[in-house]
Amino acid sequence: MSVETIRVDLGRDLLRANDQVAAENRAACAATGTRVLNLMSSPGAGKTTLLEAAIPLLGRLRVGVIEGDLFTDRDARRIARLGVRAVQINTVGACHLDARMVARALPALPLGELDLLCIENVGNLVCPAGFDLGEDGRVAVLSVAEGSDKPVKYPALFRTAQAVVINKLDLLPHSDFDLPEVLSVLRETNPAAAVFPVSARTGEGMEAWCRWLTDFAGER
Numbered sequence: 508m509s510v511e512t513i514r515v516d517l518g519r520d521l522l523r524a525n526d527q528v529a530a531e532n533r534a535a536c537a538a539t540g541t542r543v544l545n546l547m548s549s550p551g552a553g554k555t556t557l558l559e560a561a562i563p564l565l566g567r568l569r570v571g572v573i574e575g576d577l578f579t580d581r582d583a584r585r586i587a588r589l590g591v592r593a594v595q596i597n598t599v600g601a602c603h604l605d606a607r608m609v610a611r612a613l614p615a616l617p618l619g620e621l622d623l624l625c626i627e628n629v630g631n632l633v634c635p636a637g638f639d640l641g642e643d644g645r646v647a648v649l650s651v652a653e654g655s656d657k658p659v660k661y662p663a664l665f666r667t668a669q670a671v672v673i674n675k676l677d678l679l680p681h682s683d684f685d686l687p688e689v690l691s692v693l694r695e696t697n698p699a700a701a702v703f704p705v706s707a708r709t710g711e712g713m714e715a716w717c718r719w720l721t722d723f724a725g726e727r
């Protein structure tokens with residue numbers, strides 16, 4: 508039996524208003540020479556752990572973090588423990604960050620003292636991709652524990668990313684995650700993206716990923 512699929516578009520006005528605020532965020536960060544990354548993934552892919560593992564390896568790079576989460580400030584407290592400026596945005600149930608939320612968080616950060624601002628979006632593979640936050644680049648994080656079909660099922664998120672991190676590589680022997688298949692799908696959906704298979708837990712692959720972060724922060 509055939510299946511009917513109905514396509515819905517996000518309200519155009521809503522997105523236009525968001526884009527305007529995003530442009531203001533982008534200009535504010537550009538004015539201080541701060542490069543901004545928007546990190547997106549499903550819940551539990553390890554975005555916060557990835558930041559925790561990367562920040563100590565970034566040397567003299569001055570990093571700030573905005574943590575997006577539904578209700579708690581657990582992730583921001585984890586980042587702050589590293590001695591890094593971290594601001595928590597609680598979306599109070601909203602399943603993505605938007606530019607206005609980021610605009611409210613920016614004044615809480617010393618932008619003039621930051622080379623790189625990482626915004627950890629709410630864990631969700633769908634709507635975060637539709638909202639420009641004012642970032643200069645996007646990173647999609649995928650974990651081995653989630654299975655290989657995510658880039659096929661959520662192409663928008665993976666298509667708009669400058670880099671894709673495949674995290675939890677240490678779980679590879681215990682899963683049926685098909686790394687060559689995922690790499691080939693990513694090459695098809697987004698040939699320009701840099702792809703980094705890593706384990707934030709063991710440190711495998713982190714050097715190459717941190718080199719990318721450092722280069723990104725240096726592009727002005």
Ligand code: MG
Pocket residue numbers: 554555556582627
């Ligand atoms: Mg997190």
Ligand code: ZN
Pocket residue numbers: 601602603631634635
């Ligand atoms: Zn959402």
